[in-house]
Amino acid sequence: MSPKDGPKAAKIDRVTIRTVASHAGVSVAAVSKVLRNAYGVSDNLRGKVTGSIQELGYRPSRTARGLRGQTFTIGLLLVEIGNPFLPGVIAGVNGVLAPSNYQAMIGVGEARTQLETSLIETMIDYKMDGLILVAPRLPSEVVAAFATQIPIVALGYHDAFAEAFDTVNTDDQRGAEIAVEALLECGYRDIAMLSQDADEGYKVSVVRQREIGYRRAMQRSGIPGEPEIINITIDSPRREEAMRAFLVSESRPRAIFCWSDIDAVTILSLAAELGIRVPEDLAVVGYDNSPTSALSLINLASIDQSGRHLGETATRTLLSRIEGRTAATHILMEPSLVRRASLGLKR
Known part of the structure; x- marks a missing residue:
């Protein structure tokens, strides 16, 4: 490495969220909001911050975030992987997360309560910021107990009376x-x-x-x-x-x-x-x-x-919970029929 390259590399290593804030001429809190894709961030602010991030080569440290209580990761727990409906859900989750710095980590519970419990505990241990549980097999009281430790949205789980966690379902x-x-x-x-x-x-x-x-x-x-x-x-x-x-x-x-x-x-x-x-x-x-x-x-x-729409809605619901919402919300969407040959003709 040449002397010219050395200082440049060192400079990149020292780039922090404060460096980005100073470069963009905004507060650290503003940079954090952009990184979280928080509601209400203006296009102008987002443009300033993302421009500085790209110019400085800033890469958030997930380890440091974990120490501060936030890792910008969410856990996505699937009941199983073979259902062709689930890729749409995953696409919906990733579509909402794409503009932010959040990433989804996927686990598969294989419709076994013991494995589901173990995966949720592991996701909590890794200090993930929230969980989306797709058709979990666990009883409501168990999901509620986990929800006291981490924000949770359950998808494909009809408990409209849950107070500790949110639900998103088709009717x-x-x-x-x-x-x-x-x-x-x-x-x-x-x-x-x-x-x-x-x-x-x-x-x-x-x-x-x-x-x-x-x-x-x-x-x-x-x-x-x-x-x-x-x-x-x-x-x-x-x-x-x-x-x-x-x-x-x-x-x-x-x-x-x-x-x-x-x-x-x-x-x-x-x-x-x-x-x-x-x-x-x-x-x-x-x-x-x-x-x-x-x-x-x-x-x-x-x-x-619409698995994709369910995934999008569940992710937005979880992010609002992570942002500090405490009152439970239970969303029920209207399904529709797609008529094809196996049904036959109306009389």
Whole structure:
């Protein structure tokens, strides 16, 4: 290294948030607001600060932030990784964080409460600034206990009475109602719901909420008899075997609402294998409007809950909690139906 390079390198090493503030002609607090992407920062202020950051080559020290109680990282805990709905959620989270200096660190709980608990504790130990929990399996009181240590937003978790943490959800009950109403409009009367085994869900889960909506819509229709919910264990390949048995059963309903596109796509695949025509022999509606459902060979009618929008809203909600909001907020979004060939035509 030449003498000329030495002082330059040393200068870069000494760049701090105070250096940036002085260079931009603003306060340290103003620089901090820009780094946090705080609400109310003007374009002029943001331009000054980001210009100085780029010119000085400033790179915030996450270690120093942790010592001051802020690391500009959030934890994103997913229930599992195989659901095609989740990439949209992740994209929404990253889209909101992109203009700020926050970064998301992802953990996968694999639908196991012990692993979820361990991951949350680790994220707290790493002094992350907040957590977004996607469809956690933990009881509300456990989530609330963690929320006394770190700001938390739960997504896909229907606890509108929680006071210690926030929730962001699609109205899953209404989504199921929309699916049933669409099938009724097409003239179907024998409509069942394919769900998960009762042991795989709990009252605040999206699965149970969709069951409530399905029952309500069927009862409101005036169709005699009890609504039929087919609960199948979540384990694969046993789940596919159970679906196959359902499809070849003499008592198979004329139409089916699936709690998720994951199962709806499998139903379509098995139906094709068994020579069951969709929708002529069996009408199918899924939930999530995943990218797979739109493929021409799939053509699955599905309830859209916009994973990206959910991720964006959950992230903004978390950032406002990190900024100091204390009152709990519970956001419920309206789903919609995307009509495709598996539903059939209105009568």
